[in-house]
Amino acid sequence: MYNIDKDIRKSATLPTSFYKSQAQFEKSIESIFASSWLYIGDLSDVNSPGYVYPFTLLEKVVDESLVISCDKQGALRCLSNICTHRGKIIVEAAGKMPMLRCGYHGRCFRLDGSFKSTPGFENAVNFPTPADDLTEVSLKETMGLLFTSLAPKMSFQEVFQPILDRLSWLPLNDLVYDAASSKDYYIDAHWALYCDNYLEGFHIPFVHPALNAALEGDEYSYELYSYCNLQLGVAKEGELSFDIPEGAEDYGKNILAYYYWVFPNLMFNFYPWGLSLNVIQPLSQHKTKVTFRTYFYKDQKATGIQNQLDQTELEDEAVVESVQKGIQSRFYKSGRFSPSMEKGVHHFHRLIAAFMK
Ligand code: FES
Ligand SMILES: [Fe+2]
Structure with missing residues (x-):
């Protein structure tokens, strides 16, 4: 239904519809x-035997009630939090419990x-069956972060x-979450407009003067993978950059940041100094919650991180909200891509386009 030419030189952007x-x-x-x-949470919040943690997957949109449980052996599972009897939510609050009641x-x-x-089921016939167990959904962990998918x-x-x-x-x-430098933002725009903006460094010289001063614009580059992509930000002389060990792919480069986007949000x-994880959560068609979660590498502690990230974020919000208004116009339907940027x-x-088919 959407046709995005695979040749970027010929392709137009998604239509405003x-x-x-x-x-x-x-x-x-x-x-x-x-x-x-x-993304559903951090391993360190749940990996204690007997602990259960209920949550709603993308409240009001996907809106699926799930629970993470850690059994006595320490194995983690993600289960449906809906009772197989008449459908009540089972676990209402996180805590240690011997079973789900x-x-x-x-x-x-x-x-x-x-x-x-x-x-009360002593006389029930052909009971229980596997349909009376809770449905288990996939749960994966990487970097101490937990992920689920209902139907990957x-x-x-x-x-x-x-x-x-x-x-x-x-x-x-060894990433350690830092609440003090984490923050939620609420944006009056479609979730995908926020992602569109993130996915190009084209706007940096126009929108982010401070960030632009730290980046070597000519060396900014893009690398695409199946379901993620990388924007590699090269630092100007004198800016904080990674100390990359010999043998690593980027050894010898002066890298300010690896900006990885993972489909979809x-x-x-x-x-x-660590990781800034941004979680883009659609609240409605034109309202989006953006959560910035800051993690420091163990024994690393940087100061002023929240201020730097906050400034860039507010600059991004302003342009994204302006695009949200702009695409309501009768005169704009779609645009063309810069093949390089x-x-x-x-x-x-x-x-x-592929997922909406
Ligand atoms: S809904 Fe009846 S026991 Fe759960
Ligand atoms: Fe930006």
Whole structure:
């Protein structure tokens, strides 16, 4: 239904109908979000035997009630949090518990989701069956971060391996969350407009003067993988950059940041001090929550991080909200891509077109 030419030199951007139609928004939730890998939380919050953690996957849009459970052996699972009796939500608050017990009529499930007991069913015939167990959905971990997918169209490894391979020299298993330098932003724009903006460094000289002063503009580059892409920011002389070990692919380069985008809604910005993870959560067709989560490499602590990130974020918000207004115009339907500077946006639009089929 959307046709994005694979040759960026000939291709036009997604039509505004994708961003403006309520029906297309709803379709994108099922076709894109329900079948991709979504960030759900940090391993360190849940990996304690007997701990269970309920959450709603993308509230009000995907809106699926799930629970992470850690069994007595420490194995983690992601389960449906809906009682198989009459459909009440089972676990309402996180905590340690020996089993999952529904507060409506007392049905109990083991921490692995299997049916355990239920009062009042002594005379039920052909009961229980596997349909009385809780449905288990996929749960994956990397870099201490947890991900789930309700119906994955691609393997977890396919999505993340390019990042893990490239950055294997970084202490990615020693990332420590820092609440003080993390923040939520609410933006009056479609979620994909926010991603479009992230996916190109074309606007940096125009929109981000401070960031532009730190980057070597001529050396900014784009690399595409199946479900993620990389923007490589090269630092000007004197700016903080990575100390890259010999043998690593980027040895000898003066890298300020690795900006990785993961389809559809995650941004992994690796800096010499740690990771800024951006989670883009659609709240409605024209409202988006952007969560900036800051993680420092163990024993690293940088100051002023929140201020720097905040400034760039506010500059981005302003242009994204302006585009949200702009695309309502009768006179704008679609535009063309810069073949050299908008490879990432083109990649994103190709993926949207493929998933919306
Ligand atoms: S709905 Fe859970 S026991 Fe009845
Ligand atoms: Fe930006």
